[in-house]
Amino acid sequence: MFGTLNNYLSGVQRAWSVQDGDTVAGFVSLKDKHIMNRNLYLLEPENYVERQLDPPIDEVVVAHLKVLYYLNSESRDYMEAYKNQVQCIQSVVKMLQQLKEENWCLPIMYTTCLDLRVLAQRCELNCKVSQPGEILEKAAESLMSCFRVCAADNRSSDEDTKRLGMLNLVNQLFKVYFRINKLHLCKPLIRAIDSSAFKDSFPLAEQITYKYFVGRKAMFDSDCKSADEFLSFAFQKCPRKFYKNKRLILIYLAPVKMLLGYMPKNQVLEKYDVMQFHELSNAIKEGNVRKFDEAIQKHESFFIKCGIYLLVEKLKFMVYRNLFKKVYLIKGTHQLDLESFRSALTFVGENDMSMDETHCIVANLIFEGKIKGYISHSHNKLVVSKQNPFPALNTVS
Known part of the structure; x- marks a missing residue:
């Protein structure tokens, strides 16, 4: 697909001119098949791009092509790729500000922001950093620049407002903050969504992700009833075909339910391969402290890896x-x-x-x-x- 650079740029321009945000988003995505085309790996694509593309999309594409160049160079320079993705986000912010009365461009923002977070994670793994989480935290600042533009759109039209893009960005920010263990930064984002007139208008998939993270946040704040409410919503609404996601939600929902006195059913634990909670549940029902301690010790690495060890330990008072x-x-x-x-x-x-x-x-x-x-x-x-x-x-x- 897009054998030449000109063909690629022509495709971008056609989609841009008809305001096809989803198609343009594919053209600047690091998950799209065009990234395999070596003709797009250019260190200095400015002259080619500016001749064929209108602003402000030209700057977004220039940054994207530079990211492809660095990701596919012999040394695979993740840090330079990340820096150019940051530049891509800055160009997206300009685009959002220039298209004041429209929101068809939101998919472009979603895609580029997702790629920024993923690249930041790769940099954390593959590059020397002075402090763990430093690059991800800086990436979050770029994501926040997009969030501010969306949140500042005060138009009352439900169809064209950029505020419909807020939850997608909040979920991206949650993933960063949970990864770098700065959950206190989630509070203002939660307030922004809870006070939004569009909180029930966001896509269900985004609502499920949001409830999952807010539920985990409530769990760490020892607010088990709120955690139960949010995590139960996420588990019940998550489609069955997304088995891994439902299992992940259940890992946090199960101990919360147990703390509230509801022991999980064996068939549910078995279905989602989390039988570690079955042994704990039996020990609690029997009031068997020895059996409880043995279960904790046996599955210690699992509980620590999932970040629920301290929560599970609280169950001992129920025993x-x-x-x-x-x-x-x-x-x-x-x-x-x-x-x-x-x-x-x-x-x-x-x-x-x-x-x-x-x-x-x-x-x-x-x-x-x-x-x-x-x-x-x-x-x-x-x-x-x-x-x-x-x-x-x-x-x-």
């Missing part, structure tokens, strides 16, 4: 709660000697548990609403409510 409920049922009294709890903990493998530590566990369970009662320190007893002393976990606020 304690179910163990103590068994003690309560065995004793059959509302005044329980705390020594009985310490003995139960010792029985299930917590051999070094002191009485002070036992007090602390019980106090935390009371504070979290997992036990209704109070500690009588003078008698070293836990006095539980006569009505529903161990509320169902999915009712605990």
